[in-house]
Amino acid sequence: MQPEIILKMEGICKSFPGVRALDNVDFVLRRGEIHALMGENGAGKSTLIKILTGVYQKDSGQIYLEGRPVHFKSPQEAQNMGIGTVFQEIALCPNLTVAENMFIGRSRDAFVNWKQMNKRATEMLSSLGIPASPTQELASCSIAVQQMIAIARAVDMDCKILILDEPTSSLDEDETRKLFALMRELKARGVGIIFITHFIDQVYEVSDRITVLRNGKLIGEHQTDELPQIELISKMMGKALSDVSALKKSEPPQSDDSVPVLQAGGLSSAAGVRPFDFTIHKGEVNGFAGLLGSGRSESVRAIFAADKVTGGEVKVNGKRVKIRTPLDAMKQGIGYLPEDRKNDGIIDELSVRDNIILALQVLKGFFRPLSRKQAEEFANQYMQLLDIKTPSLDTPIKSLSGGNQQKVILARWLLTHPMYLILDEPTRGIDVGTKVEIQKLVLKLAAEGMSLTFISSEIDEMLRVCSRLIVMKDREIVGELSGADLTEQNVMQMIAQGGE
Amino acid sequence: MARLKKQFDRMSHLVLPLSVLVVLLIINLIKGADYFKITLINGVLYGNIPNILFGASELVILSIGMTLVTAAARGQDISIGESGAISSAIFVQYVLSAGEVTIWTILAGFLISCAAGIVIGAFNGTLVAFFNVQPMVATLILFLGGRSIAFIIDGKVSPILANPISNQIGTVIPGIPIQTPIILTAVFIALVVVVLKTTNLRLYVEAVGVNPSAARLNGINPRKIIFLTFLIMGVCSAVAGFIAVNKVGRHDSVNLLKFIMMDAILAVALGGNSLAGGKFSITGSIIGAYTIEVLNRTLLRLEVNPEAIKTFKAVFIIILMVIASPVVRASARKLIDKGKTFFTGYSPGQTGALNKAVVSMTDSSAKKEE
Numbered sequence: 001m002q003p004e005i006i007l008k009m010e011g012i013c014k015s016f017p018g019v020r021a022l023d024n025v026d027f028v029l030r031r032g033e034i035h036a037l038m039g040e041n042g043a044g045k046s047t048l049i050k051i052l053t054g055v056y057q058k059d060s061g062q063i064y065l066e067g068r069p070v071h072f073k074s075p076q077e078a079q080n081m082g083i084g085t086v087f088q089e090i091a092l093c094p095n096l097t098v099a100e101n102m103f104i105g106r107s108r109d110a111f112v113n114w115k116q117m118n119k120r121a122t123e124m125l126s127s128l129g130i131p132a133s134p135t136q137e138l139a140s141c142s143i144a145v146q147q148m149i150a151i152a153r154a155v156d157m158d159c160k161i162l163i164l165d166e167p168t169s170s171l172d173e174d175e176t177r178k179l180f181a182l183m184r185e186l187k188a189r190g191v192g193i194i195f196i197t198h199f200i201d202q203v204y205e206v207s208d209r210i211t212v213l214r215n216g217k218l219i220g221e222h223q224t225d226e227l228p229q230i231e232l233i234s235k236m237m238g239k240a241l242s243d244v245s246a247l248k249k250s251e252p253p254q255s256d257d258s259v260p261v262l263q264a265g266g267l268s269s270a271a272g273v274r275p276f277d278f279t280i281h282k283g284e285v286n287g288f289a290g291l292l293g294s295g296r297s298e299s300v301r302a303i304f305a306a307d308k309v310t311g312g313e314v315k316v317n318g319k320r321v322k323i324r325t326p327l328d329a330m331k332q333g334i335g336y337l338p339e340d341r342k343n344d345g346i347i348d349e350l351s352v353r354d355n356i357i358l359a360l361q362v363l364k365g366f367f368r369p370l371s372r373k374q375a376e377e378f379a380n381q382y383m384q385l386l387d388i389k390t391p392s393l394d395t396p397i398k399s400l401s402g403g404n405q406q407k408v409i410l411a412r413w414l415l416t417h418p419m420y421l422i423l424d425e426p427t428r429g430i431d432v433g434t435k436v437e438i439q440k441l442v443l444k445l446a447a448e449g450m451s452l453t454f455i456s457s458e459i460d461e462m463l464r465v466c467s468r469l470i471v472m473k474d475r476e477i478v479g480e481l482s483g484a485d486l487t488e489q490n491v492m493q494m495i496a497q498g499g500e
Numbered sequence: 501m502a503r504l505k506k507q508f509d510r511m512s513h514l515v516l517p518l519s520v521l522v523v524l525l526i527i528n529l530i531k532g533a534d535y536f537k538i539t540l541i542n543g544v545l546y547g548n549i550p551n552i553l554f555g556a557s558e559l560v561i562l563s564i565g566m567t568l569v570t571a572a573a574r575g576q577d578i579s580i581g582e583s584g585a586i587s588s589a590i591f592v593q594y595v596l597s598a599g600e601v602t603i604w605t606i607l608a609g610f611l612i613s614c615a616a617g618i619v620i621g622a623f624n625g626t627l628v629a630f631f632n633v634q635p636m637v638a639t640l641i642l643f644l645g646g647r648s649i650a651f652i653i654d655g656k657v658s659p660i661l662a663n664p665i666s667n668q669i670g671t672v673i674p675g676i677p678i679q680t681p682i683i684l685t686a687v688f689i690a691l692v693v694v695v696l697k698t699t700n701l702r703l704y705v706e707a708v709g710v711n712p713s714a715a716r717l718n719g720i721n722p723r724k725i726i727f728l729t730f731l732i733m734g735v736c737s738a739v740a741g742f743i744a745v746n747k748v749g750r751h752d753s754v755n756l757l758k759f760i761m762m763d764a765i766l767a768v769a770l771g772g773n774s775l776a777g778g779k780f781s782i783t784g785s786i787i788g789a790y791t792i793e794v795l796n797r798t799l800l801r802l803e804v805n806p807e808a809i810k811t812f813k814a815v816f817i818i819i820l821m822v823i824a825s826p827v828v829r830a831s832a833r834k835l836i837d838k839g840k841t842f843f844t845g846y847s848p849g850q851t852g853a854l855n856k857a858v859v860s861m862t863d864s865s866a867k868k869e870e
Contacts, residue, residue: 306717327719336717344717349710349778354703361700362719369700412718 084154099134144175267312295475335413403430513772556793565736574777575635582646584741621734709777
């Protein structure tokens with residue numbers, strides 16, 4: 001028997017200036033099912049959720065809750081109608097008790113009946129099997145338990161629909177299992193759960209149904225057990241299944257006798273990447289491929305010591321070196337353009353000039369400042385080379401467009417003449433023209449003898465630029481592709497099969 | 501023209517403290533036209549202006565340190581007065597124990613008190629930079645306990661510093677027409693300028709204050725830089741304590757530099773610096789410090805009841821801070837744009853971006869003319 005439909009979204013459209021975020025998307029949620037919402041960055045998952053929870057207003061389309069058309073003007077309204085949401089970052093107060101967190105802001109009375117509140121909390125916690133005491137301070141619970149308490153809070157508000165946005169990203173395996181047990185318990189009670197995650201294996205472990213979005217469009221809705229992993233990945237990446245399933249015979253990786261520019265063995269970091277080996281030769285462009293959260297960024301951060309390095313050894317030009325801080329890495333001729341441009345890349349209030357010369361200046365040392373004239377010359381030189389558009393060198397970098405900001409960061413590292421440059425998502429969020437410029441630049445630099453690592457969530461781009469791809473899944477390297485094997489099919493195949 | 505405009509843009513944060521200063525000076529001129537009069541008494545220049553420069557010496561020096569701490573640590577050091585009281589107590593004890601006082605005794609005592617200042621700065625800096633304690637909480641410790649430490653070092657109530665050299669440092673050196681604290685302050689400012697010119701202190705501090713995460717990924721150790729600014733603050737406190745104790749001629753551990761951190765923080769804010777850290781202007785803070793001194797003296801000159809001075813000052817500061825707030829600035833900018841539209845029939849400032857575009861266009865056209 002088909003379970004009853006509790007939520008139906010039909011023909012949802014939403015545009016932001018210049019972007020069509022959602023284009024005629026349908027979504028159906030049934031009572032007592034765990035429904036995974038899948039898609040790469042920018043697919044429209046979060047926009048859809050925000051429309052459902054009343055954060056955004058839809059441009060057109062209709063939402064039916066238990067058959068009745070509804071229109072939420074605010075998150076509060078959605079909550080009152082029984083739609084609970086738990087976000088990736090826990091939005092609770094760590095210094096309050098568990099019970100206070102569960103009931104805070106939900107009573108209209110000025111006075112609180114502490115005894116009754118704690119009693120109700122105890123009942124809830126035990127019925128859901130959450131190992132916490134109501135009078136315990138929230139901060140003393142593990143992240144997983146905090147996550148569960150957030151869920152309990154959402155569920156207690158007569159919740160019919162529960163939205164879990166990346167709930168497992170900060171949990172370990174054991175904690176994830178506990179969370180899944182709770183999700184199954186809620187499912188048995190008839191709650192419809194929308195589950196958003198980037199861990200493919202977890203989707204297959206816990207969900208009943210999958211809806212895939214890509215570039216704001218609905219790609220399809222499937223029963224989880226009828227959709228093979230490889231097909232899901234091909235849908236998310238937007239490649240036809242026939243391309244993907246066509247297998248090619250693998251060739252042995254080409255051996256190179258020259259001393260590698262950088263060689264890492266058993267490298268691991270506090271950010272949680274499993275120990276991995278890595279080699280790059282002079283003039284080579286390689287890349288880390290994998291879905292979001294696969295550990296591709298964490299790997300390059302470990303090489304640059306951006307996260308605390310916890311093990312492994314690094315050889316530069318065959319010589320063993322100690323890289324414990326970013327400065328150590330910079331002194332070895334390594335540059336790193338971080339994934340998060342806003343928080344890790346630009347110094348937003350400082351001028352374009354200061355942003356360009358920063359890395360070189362730090363390498364020169366505290367007591368050897370560049371003269372203003374020198375700094376201006378360097379900045380001007382790279383402004384022309386990379387065609388950076390800015391009113392002046394004194395303009396704060398924050399008032400530049402994303403693409404120009406990225407070029408400034410590139411200029412910063414090129415100015416230090418690195419022998420090995422790591423580019424993590426250098427083309428994210430910038431216009432197509434600049435994207436192509438950056439790709440061309442990477443190939444030109446490699447031809448001049450620089451070694452580069454290029455990471456992008458767009459697989460096409462990586463294939464165009466990289467001669468070797470290291471494929472990652474769940475924070476582990478699952479394989480390596482080069483030469484004729486370097487095709488989209490093989491990358492997807494490897495992600496789907498890897499780790500099994 | 502473009503260059504002039506650029507220069508003006510770089511100075512825009514000084515508009516507020518400078519205009520306040522001008523307003524205060526005008527008020528003083530109205531009160532009495534002889535305000536700027538300087539007289540030569542026994543070969544030394546006296547008058548309102550020298551008095552202001554003399555009186556603000558300690559505050560100016562402390563506000564320089566406060567500017568750096570604020571910029572890097574995104575918080576304030578509230579123990580600077582106490583820190584100055586401790587280091588000057590050590591200075592006084594050293595001089596009193598030396599017997600015969602020569603210029604070398606004073607110099608050695610001064611260097612020892614600077615070392616003490618650095619130790620205090622290291623204590624505060626360690627708490628803030630390495631234990632991530634909020635600056636105001638970390639420095640609250642010495643704010644509360646510092647004067648007791650100074651009192652213990654003194655050993656008795658207010659030891660007297662009665663030697664001719666100290667007297668000369670606190671007032672005038674015969675044959676020199678300017679009071680010594682003014683000269684010492686000028687030398688200190690010159691030193692700071694040299695440090696800023698010959699090191700990357702500014703770039704490092706600003707980078708750490710704006711975005712510590714990005715600074716770290718560019719090889720700067722944010723902890724070390726924050727620690728460094730507290731060491732510099734310690735030296736500033738020691739120098740201010742040295743000047744203060746020589747001015748008074750005795751070490752009063754209870755009242756020396758009392759509550760001066762409030763004025764120092766105010767000077768930093770008045771100078772157009774964000775108290776949340778980031779880009780900084782030491783020039784602004786120095787002007788801010790002198791402005792506060794002028795304000796204090798203006799209120800005295802206007803014969804405000806000494807008991808009521810603090811209230812007047814508070815009201816004045818409220819007005820100032822509201823004028824300087826982003827809210828008022830934004831609406832002022834709108835008003836200016838409206839005015840422009842009215843006069844030219846064209847609005848350059850519908851949006852900030854458009855405004856910038858126009859500015860850059862006029863800039864580039866001006867460049868072509870050059």
